[in-house]
Amino acid sequence: MTPAARRHRLHYTVATAWLVATVSLASWWLAIGLSLPERMHRMFVWEGAAFIGLLVAGGVAIVRAIRREHLRRQALETFFMSFTHDLKTSLASVGLQAENLREDWPAATDRAPLDRLLHDLVRLQIQLENSLFVAQPDGRLLREPIATGPAIARLAEDWPELIVNIRGSATVVADARAFDAVVRNVLQNAVVHGGAQCVDVTVEPAASGDRVRLTLADDGRGIEPEIFAGLGQPFGRGSRTSGTGVGLFVCSQLTTRMDGVLRFLRGGSAGRGLTVVLELPGAR
Amino acid sequence: MSRVLLVEDDESLGRTLTERLRKERLEVHWAKTVAAAERAVAEDVWDLAVLDVRLPDGSGFGLARMIKRSSLTPIMFMTALNSAENRLEGFEIGADEYLPKPFHLKEFVLRVRHVLATERVPEIVRAQGREIDLRALSVTTAHGERAFLQVRDGRVLRLLISSAPDVVDRSVILDRVWGRDQFPTPRAVDNAIVRLRQALRDEDNSLIRSVRGVGYQWRGGES
Numbered sequence: 026m027t028p029a030a031r032r033h034r035l036h037y038t039v040a041t042a043w044l045v046a047t048v049s050l051a052s053w054w055l056a057i058g059l060s061l062p063e064r065m066h067r068m069f070v071w072e073g074a075a076f077i078g079l080l081v082a083g084g085v086a087i088v089r090a091i092r093r094e095h096l097r098r099q100a101l102e103t104f105f106m107s108f109t110h111d112l113k114t115s116l117a118s119v120g121l122q123a124e125n126l127r128e129d130w131p132a133a134t135d136r137a138p139l140d141r142l143l144h145d146l147v148r149l150q151i152q153l154e155n156s157l158f159v160a161q162p163d164g165r166l167l168r169e170p171i172a173t174g175p176a177i178a179r180l181a182e183d184w185p186e187l188i189v190n191i192r193g194s195a196t197v198v199a200d201a202r203a204f205d206a207v208v209r210n211v212l213q214n215a216v217v218h219g220g221a222q223c224v225d226v227t228v229e230p231a232a233s234g235d236r237v238r239l240t241l242a243d244d245g246r247g248i249e250p251e252i253f254a255g256l257g258q259p260f261g262r263g264s265r266t267s268g269t270g271v272g273l274f275v276c277s278q279l280t281t282r283m284d285g286v287l288r289f290l291r292g293g294s295a296g297r298g299l300t301v302v303l304e305l306p307g308a309r
Numbered sequence: 310m311s312r313v314l315l316v317e318d319d320e321s322l323g324r325t326l327t328e329r330l331r332k333e334r335l336e337v338h339w340a341k342t343v344a345a346a347e348r349a350v351a352e353d354v355w356d357l358a359v360l361d362v363r364l365p366d367g368s369g370f371g372l373a374r375m376i377k378r379s380s381l382t383p384i385m386f387m388t389a390l391n392s393a394e395n396r397l398e399g400f401e402i403g404a405d406e407y408l409p410k411p412f413h414l415k416e417f418v419l420r421v422r423h424v425l426a427t428e429r430v431p432e433i434v435r436a437q438g439r440e441i442d443l444r445a446l447s448v449t450t451a452h453g454e455r456a457f458l459q460v461r462d463g464r465v466l467r468l469l470i471s472s473a474p475d476v477v478d479r480s481v482i483l484d485r486v487w488g489r490d491q492f493p494t495p496r497a498v499d500n501a502i503v504r505l506r507q508a509l510r511d512e513d514n515s516l517i518r519s520v521r522g523v524g525y526q527w528r529g530g531e532s
Contacts, residue, residue: 110389114322118325121325122321125328125414150411165394166393200393
C-alpha cells in the first residue's frame with residue numbers, strides 16, 4: 026500500500042471513529058436525560074436530538090469531503106500519468122529521430138543545431154521527471170543494487186561535450202530512477218548553470234563503512250555566496266541563470282528518501298565550481 | 310539473423326525503432342496492438358519481444374505473461390510507465406530488461422544486443438549423442454527415442470545452456486524462468502531438473518551437474 030493510500034485510510038478511520046464515539050456519547054447523554062423528571066426530560070430530548078443531528082451531519086460532511094478529495098486526487102493522478110506517458114513517448118520519438126539524423130549527418134561541424142535540439146530534449150526530460158517527483162512526494166521507491174560507475178557513465182552521455190572522469194566504483198542500494206534523477210540534475214546543473222566543461226566523480230567508501238560516497242566536483246563558475254546556503258531548499262535559486270532551483274530540491278528530497286545524505290561544498294574541480302557529495306547505503 | 314517482435318502503438322516511435330533495428334541487421338516484425346502481437350507469437354518463433362506496456366487494446370504486462378507461458382522468447386519492456394510499482398511488475402513477470410522512455414538510441418540497441426547475446430542459443434543443440442530442439446521443445450536420444458519438454462523446463466534448459474560453463478544459481482533460475490510474481494520454492498527448480506534429466510536420459514548427471522548449495526551447470530557443450 027502506498028503512503029498516500031495509507032494516509033487516506035487513516036483519515037477514514039479517524040473520521041469514522043470520531044463519528045461513532047461522539048454519537049454514542051450523545052446517545053448515552055440522551056438516554057440519561059429520558060430517565061429524568063418531565064420538564065428536564067423534554068429539554069434533554071430536544072437538546073440531545075439537535076446535538077446528535079449536528080454531530081451526524083458534521084461527521085457525514087467530513088467523510089464526504091475526504092472521499093471527494095480522494096476521488097479528485099485519483100482523477101488528477103490519472104490525468105497526470107496519462108499526460109506524462111504521452112509526453113514521454115513523444116519525447117522519446119523526437120529524441121530518437123534527432124539521434125538518427127545526427128548519426129547520418131555528413132559533417133560534424135554542421136551538427137550544432139541538432140546538438141542543441143538534443144540538449145533541449147534532455148533538459149525537458151529532466152524537468153518532466155522533476156515535476157513527477159514533486160507531484161508525488163510520497164511515491165514508492167525501490168531498493169535496487171546499482172553499479173555507480175557504469176550508471177554515471179551512461180547518464181553522462183546526455184552531455185557529450187562534458188568530460189566526466191570517474192574514479193572508483195561501488196554498488197549502492199537505491200531506487201534506480203531516483204538515482205538517475207539525482208545524478209542527471211547535478212550534471213545538468215554543472216553544465217547549464219555552472220558552465221562546466223569537466224566533472225570529476227570519485228566513488229569511495231564513506232567513513233561510516235556501510236555507505237558509499239560519491240563526490241561530483243565540477244569546474245564551472247560555482248555558486249554565489251549569498252545563495253549557497255539555500256541550495257537544495259524548495260525553489261531556492263542556485264545561480265543567476267534561469268533555473269528555478271527545483272532540480273537540487275528534488276535531489277535533496279530523493280536522497281533523504283533513499284536513506285542518503287546530500288551536501289554541497291564550495292569549490293569544485295581545480296578549486297572552482299561546485300562539489301556535490303552524495304552518500305548512499307552500500308550493497309553488502 | 311535474429312528475429313525481434315516489436316510491440317509499440319506510437320506510429321512515429323515504432324517506425325524509428327523498426328528502421329533502426331533493421332539497420333542493425335535484425336529481422337523485425339512491428340505489431341501495434343496486443344491482438345496483432347498475440348497472432349505473431351502464435352504463428353512464429355521470436356528471439357526477443359520488445360514490448361510497450363500501455364497499448365490500445367490491453368496491457369503489455371498481460372501480453373508478456375502470455376508470451377512467458379507459451380514460449381521461450383526473452384522479453385524487454387520499453388515504456389513510459391516508470392514508477393516503482395510498474396518496474397516491480399515488469400521484473401516480477403520475469404522481464405530481461407526494463408527500459409524507461411525516453412531513452413537514447415544507443416542504449417536501446419545495446420540492451421537489445423545484450424539480451425540477444427545472453428539468450429542466444431542455437432535452436433538445435435547436440436550433446437553426447439542427443440539432439441535437443443529448443444524450438445520444438447523436444448529431445449531425441451541416440452537410439453531415436455523422442456521426448457517432449459514442458460515450456461518452463463525448456464526455459465530452464467535454455468538458461469543453463471546459454472550460461473555454460475558458469476554454474477547458475479537456483480535463485481537466478483527462479484527469477485529468470487518463473488518470474489517474481491509467482492512464489493515457487495527452490496524445490497520447483499529441482500523438480501524441473503529431474504524432468505529434464507529424464508527427458509535427456511541423463512542418468513549419470515553428466516549433462517546437468519548439480520553444484521551443492523548453489524545450483525546447476527550445463528556440461529553438454531553445444532553445436
